[in-house]
Amino acid sequence: xxxxxxxxxxxxxxxxxxxxxxxxxxxxxxxxxxxxxxxxxxxxxxxxxxxxxxxxxxxxxxxxxxxxxxxxxxxxxxxxxxxxxxxxxxxxxxxxxxxxxxxxxxxxxxxxxxxxxxxxxxxxxxxxxxxxxxxxxxxxxxxxxxxxxxxxxxxxxxxxxxxxxxxxxxxxxxxxxxxxxxxxxxxxxxxxxxxxxxxxxxxxxxxxxxxxxxxxxxxxxxxxxxxxxxxxxxxxxxxxxxxxxxxxxxxxxxxxxxxxxx
Amino acid sequence: xxxxxxxxxxxxxxxxxxxxxxxxxxxxxxxxxxxxxxxxxxxxxxxxxxxxxxxxxxxxxxxxxxxxxxxxxxxxxxxxxxxxxxxxxxxxxxxxxxxxxxxxxxxxxxxxxxxxxxxxxxxxxxxxxxxxxxxxxxxxxxxxxxxxxxxxxxxxxxxxxxxxxxxxxxxxxxxxxxxxxxxxxxxxxxxxxxxxxxxxxxxxxxxxxxxxxxxxxxxxxxxxxxxxxxxxxxxxxxxxxxxxxxxxxxxxxxxxxxxxxxxxxxxxxxxxxxxxxxxxxxxxxxxxxx
Ligand SMILES: Nc1ncnc2c1ncn2[C@@H]1O[C@H](COP(=O)(O)OP(=O)(O)OP(=O)(O)O)[C@@H](O)[C@H]1O
Ligand SMILES: [Mg+2]
Numbered sequence: 001x002x003x004x005x006x007x008x009x010x011x012x013x014x015x016x017x018x019x020x021x022x023x024x025x026x027x028x029x030x031x032x033x034x035x036x037x038x039x040x041x042x043x044x045x046x047x048x049x050x051x052x053x054x055x056x057x058x059x060x061x062x063x064x065x066x067x068x069x070x071x072x073x074x075x076x077x078x079x080x081x082x083x084x085x086x087x088x089x090x091x092x093x094x095x096x097x098x099x100x101x102x103x104x105x106x107x108x109x110x111x112x113x114x115x116x117x118x119x120x121x122x123x124x125x126x127x128x129x130x131x132x133x134x135x136x137x138x139x140x141x142x143x144x145x146x147x148x149x150x151x152x153x154x155x156x157x158x159x160x161x162x163x164x165x166x167x168x169x170x171x172x173x174x175x176x177x178x179x180x181x182x183x184x185x186x187x188x189x190x191x192x193x194x195x196x197x198x199x200x201x202x203x204x205x206x207x208x209x210x211x212x213x214x215x216x217x218x219x220x221x222x223x224x225x226x227x228x229x230x231x232x233x234x235x236x237x238x239x240x241x242x243x244x245x246x247x248x249x250x251x252x253x254x255x256x257x258x259x260x261x262x
Numbered sequence: 263x264x265x266x267x268x269x270x271x272x273x274x275x276x277x278x279x280x281x282x283x284x285x286x287x288x289x290x291x292x293x294x295x296x297x298x299x300x301x302x303x304x305x306x307x308x309x310x311x312x313x314x315x316x317x318x319x320x321x322x323x324x325x326x327x328x329x330x331x332x333x334x335x336x337x338x339x340x341x342x343x344x345x346x347x348x349x350x351x352x353x354x355x356x357x358x359x360x361x362x363x364x365x366x367x368x369x370x371x372x373x374x375x376x377x378x379x380x381x382x383x384x385x386x387x388x389x390x391x392x393x394x395x396x397x398x399x400x401x402x403x404x405x406x407x408x409x410x411x412x413x414x415x416x417x418x419x420x421x422x423x424x425x426x427x428x429x430x431x432x433x434x435x436x437x438x439x440x441x442x443x444x445x446x447x448x449x450x451x452x453x454x455x456x457x458x459x460x461x462x463x464x465x466x467x468x469x470x471x472x473x474x475x476x477x478x479x480x481x482x483x484x485x486x487x488x489x490x491x492x493x494x495x496x497x498x499x500x501x502x503x504x505x506x507x508x509x510x511x512x513x514x515x516x517x518x519x520x521x522x523x524x525x526x527x528x529x530x531x532x533x534x535x536x537x538x539x540x541x542x543x544x545x546x547x548x549x550x551x552x
């Protein structure tokens with residue numbers, strides 16, 4: 001069932017539209033009336049000091065907060081015009097479309113092949129030869145194929161951190177996700193691995209809508225086209241990355257990016 | 263200074279000897295078994311003993327064939343494994359992943375109580391309830407069967423299997439589950455495609471420990487299996503196990519008789535079997551850890 005926003009033209013629709021989103025952990029309000037529109041084929045960076053709610057906001061976009069007890073959400077998140085907080089939304093289908101990359105690379109305790117094939121198998125999307133070629137394609141897209149093609153049956157847990165993180169991205173590519181939510185995807189990686197993941201993101205941007213949470217201001221400036229700055233659960237400022245970093249409108253944003261607090 | 267050195271020397275020696283002592287005890291037990299048992303082979307061949315189909319220790323002439331006893335032990339234990347392992351793993355998953363916190367607490371305390379019941383008491387309860395039930399449901403002449411023994415042993419292995427499996431399921435990193443859910447997996451798919459593999463080494467260890475706990479069990483089995491030393495054709499017949507034979511007959515033999523020796527050789531057979539199982543389990547667990 002699709003609940004389209006009324007009177008909205010499909011062509012001008014944003015990929016993700018967050019409207020008046022409030023989130024409570026028990027009595028504690030972690031998100032305050034956040035609204036923002038995310039464009040397709042764009043990398044949006046979320047910055048802000050620790051505990052300001054970046055991860056919480058990101059986890060609202062694929063409803064991962066549902067897993068936490070005692071969370072209540074008010075407001076809406078539209079993906080392709082469909083409110084994912086509507087009662088009748090098919091969470092399984094939604095999460096197929098909206099993939100997530102975690103801070104600590106989390107490949108499953110399975111083989112490399114099974115990790116990439118996981119999404120395809122649980123959603124019954126491919127079998128046999130088709131499955132194999134989708135796995136190959138996905139590993140090629142994250143530049144792992146050449147390194148790993150001879151040991152697809154080895155455990156994914158023995159890979160390096162960077163390889164693990166790439167593998168986690170390959171899992172989403174195999175599913176042909178449309179949105180990639182990345183929560184500090186490089187914080188466990190060294191500078192060289194970080195740079196290579198950033199290059200990969202720039203490549204993926206052509207086909208995906210990417211939201212990245214990062215503590216690294218240079219990274220936000222390097223990879224993103226749009227940036228949102230959060231403070232204590234509030235979205236203080238959101239706009240073009242160049243604007244945010246060169247002439248922020250809000251005094252608090254300026255203080256943060258010039259390093260005066262946070 | 264000197265005093266401290268002497269103290270340390272003594273402490274070290276003490277620890278060393280405690281370690282050595284356990285090895286010495288095992289060796290002593292083994293040699294004692296050998297010494298008492300080997301006398302049998304003056305009159306009975308090893309192969310005849312192991313493969314003989316009849317155990318008539320007090321008829322004239324006596325027959326000492328322990329094949330029915332070995333098979334009896336095997337049937338009862340295998341039956342227990344087949345029942346307890348899947349049930350235990352399923353229960354562990356239920357407690358760790360499905361049950362609400364309140365149900366979980368209640369179940370965990372119940373399981374602890376279950377593991378605290380002495381085996382004789384369990385055997386007694388089994389005799390009063392399980393045996394008549396099996397007799398009635400399968401319409402048998404007697405409910406004292408291999409199945410009754412298997413069920414009871416399964417019951418005794420369950421607490422170990424459940425609690426250790428549950429611990430290892432809980433130890434599966436949260437990130438695995440989140441990763442699966444974020445890919446659109448259902449709770450159930452996450453369980454059987456990811457969590458179970460994360461917990462596998464622990465689950466295997468739990469099963470082995472659970473089985474190890476019941477393999478040498480004597481009392482309850484002796485009370486429930488009917489103690490007929492015949493080669494079992496099905497789970498629904500009375501059987502007799504190696505352990506039950508020793509326990510039942512040791513009191514009635516004359517020290518130094520053939521029968522007496524034969525019981526000791528049964529002890530050696532048991533010793534070898536459990537040694538083999540432990541070594542296998544060890545090899546397997548080490549392989550798994552790598
Ligand atoms: N499961 C939870 N239960 C209760 N409070 C939570 C929970 N998760 C997060 N919070 C609180 O919500 C606020 C926002 O947390 P969140 O993890 O979204 O911050 P963040 O911006 O991602 O921080 P960081 O940069 O450290 O990752 C914090 O004050 C945090 O303590
Ligand atoms: Mg965070």
